[in-house]
Each structure stands twice: as structure tokens, then as C-alpha cells.
Amino acid sequence: MSRLQIGQLGFMDAAVERRAAARTDALGEVARLVDWDRFAALFKGVHTARCGEAAFPPLTMFKVLLLQKWHGLSDPQMEAALADRLSFLRFAGFSLDDRTPDHATIWRFRDLMGQLGLIGKAMAELDAQLCAAGLAMKAGTLVDASLVTSAARRPTMKEPRESPGDPEARFGTTNERGRYAFGYKVHVAVDAATSLVRTAIVTPANVQDVTVLPRLLDRATGTLYADRGYDSDGARAEAAARGLGDGFMRRRRRGGAALAPEQQARNDAISLIRRRVEKVFGTMKRIYRLGRMRAHTMQRNATDIMLFAVAYNLRRWRAITMAG
Numbered sequence: 001m002s003r004l005q006i007g008q009l010g011f012m013d014a015a016v017e018r019r020a021a022a023r024t025d026a027l028g029e030v031a032r033l034v035d036w037d038r039f040a041a042l043f044k045g046v047h048t049a050r051c052g053e054a055a056f057p058p059l060t061m062f063k064v065l066l067l068q069k070w071h072g073l074s075d076p077q078m079e080a081a082l083a084d085r086l087s088f089l090r091f092a093g094f095s096l097d098d099r100t101p102d103h104a105t106i107w108r109f110r111d112l113m114g115q116l117g118l119i120g121k122a123m124a125e126l127d128a129q130l131c132a133a134g135l136a137m138k139a140g141t142l143v144d145a146s147l148v149t150s151a152a153r154r155p156t157m158k159e160p161r162e163s164p165g166d167p168e169a170r171f172g173t174t175n176e177r178g179r180y181a182f183g184y185k186v187h188v189a190v191d192a193a194t195s196l197v198r199t200a201i202v203t204p205a206n207v208q209d210v211t212v213l214p215r216l217l218d219r220a221t222g223t224l225y226a227d228r229g230y231d232s233d234g235a236r237a238e239a240a241a242r243g244l245g246d247g248f249m250r251r252r253r254r255g256g257a258a259l260a261p262e263q264q265a266r267n268d269a270i271s272l273i274r275r276r277v278e279k280v281f282g283t284m285k286r287i288y289r290l291g292r293m294r295a296h297t298m299q300r301n302a303t304d305i306m307l308f309a310v311a312y313n314l315r316r317w318r319a320i321t322m323a324g
Helices: 011-020 026-033 036-043 058-071 075-084 086-092 103-115 118-132 209-216 233-241 261-273 275-287 298-323
Strands: 140-149 170-173 180-191 197-204 223-226 245-248
Touching: 026 086, 026 298, 036 058, 036 118, 058 075, 058 086, 058 103, 058 298, 075 086, 075 103, 103 118, 103 298, 118 298, 140 209, 140 275, 180 209, 180 275, 180 298, 197 209, 197 298, 209 233, 233 245, 245 261, 261 275, 275 298
Parallel strands: 140 223, 223 245
Antiparallel strands: 140 180, 170 180, 180 197
């Protein structure tokens, strides 16, 4: 399994490096935080070239995916950007003389990452490095879910409830006036102190938030903060069994009495703490342009969401480090 040899710097590369050293280099600052060798070890068996051709190094391709996610670029747009963005070339490890991947190669690598489960391993590796850097504060964990519409056309009332173009997408109700959306649901667990995403899971939109909760808690610490949708005896028992504090907002039971004033005051206090997780979803949808899914299968959409989580956490790591 042959690899392309990239990154052999020439005279012009040295000149570019001197120019880059004179200004703030956000990509370089991110790159210096990470132990990339540990990621390279995760990806060493990945080969995306066709017909036995030499392939781009997997770590380089992973960095290309991060650049793509940070800048909201399609695969063709990413191909074009690699042709003339010097900062992109430096971050990914290319020299000015190197051939860069085309859009089909970028697509194949991302798809293979999902098929092999490597994006989940990459997210876990980054989480381990964040913890080693002292960024797992253990003060609390925020959980929440948000609907993201399908890339396929929404079925009309006269059509079947499933789409032949995206057969795993489903209708689900939003928390806003019970409106229906067609697509998927993104579930996250977020560190309360740093807003770092610890876990991200994608399900069809009709899956209830509380049923996914146990899968979100493997890295949870401190008090578990959750909205009314998670308020159940089973969820609180699950949190207690994991040694997590009770930060569940309380909801009025059907046919039961209204919440007591002290319970409502407690809900209001928890709501203020939970705002951080809502900002994560806002960033995901506005800045990373994931208000609508980009693929037509749950596996590919899950890969896209976990790539978002990795890219988002890397930027948060830099922001926290710069602020400190």
C-alpha cells in the first residue's frame, strides 16, 4: 500500500513561511496544540486511492476534512481552495509543488472514515488529549438534542411518511409549539465549564431524547443538567448509578398539580446553566452550516456531525488557551 510523499519544502515554501510568520496564524496555533502522531496511528490502515495508485497520507486527508468543516466548503470548493490557499496547504502538510486531492478523493476518505468507525475514534482521541491538557473540568455535563432537517425533500401529507431519497429520516416534533420537522436528531453531551462537546450521536428525528441519554453519559462528569424532556425516574436513576448529580429540570406530570414555586425557581436556575449547550447548536447550524443535513444516510450524517464536533472542539481548545 503505497503513499504519496508530500511536504518536501522548496525555496518558495521557505519564502512563504517567512511571510506567514509575520502575522497571526490561527491554523498554526491549532496545529501546535495537537499530538498529530496519535491521530496518524489511528488512520494508518486507510487507503483511498483507486486501482492501487499511491494514496495521500490519511492524516493529511483528515486535516483536509477539518479545513473543509471550519470553512463550510463543499467537496468541489475544498478541491479549489487547496489549489490556491497557502494557509490550507501549510496546515494539511503540502508543499507548493505537491499535487492536492480532488473532490472525489475527499468524498471517499470521509465516507471511509464513517464506514470504519474512525471518526468516532478520532473524537475519542481528541477528548483524551483535551483531558490531558486539563480541559475536562468535571464541574458538570449538559445534555440536549436538536432536530436537523433532511437533505431530501420533505414528504407531503399525501405521500408515505418515509422518503425514498433518505429512508432513515423521520418526522419529529420540535420543542417549539409542537411543529413537525423531517430529518434527524443530534444529541450531545457538553462540558458545562468549557462548552466542549464530549459525545455526539445522530438518530432519526422521532427518537425520544430520554432513550438516548445512557449513550451520552460515558464521558459525563459532575452534575448532569437536562431539560424537562429528560425528566423521568429512569433517567435520574441512570445518572445516580453513574455518580452524576441531579440537574434535571422538573416537568408537570399529565393530570398532576402545577410545579411548586421552589421547583419553578430551580428550573429557572438550571435553564441559565443549560444555555451553553444551546449555543453549541447555534454554532453548529449557523457557523458550520449544519441547519440541514448534507447526506442521505444516517451513517454519513453521523460522520458529518462528529467531524463538526472535532472541528468545533479544536477551535474551542485554541480559544480557551488564548484566553488563559
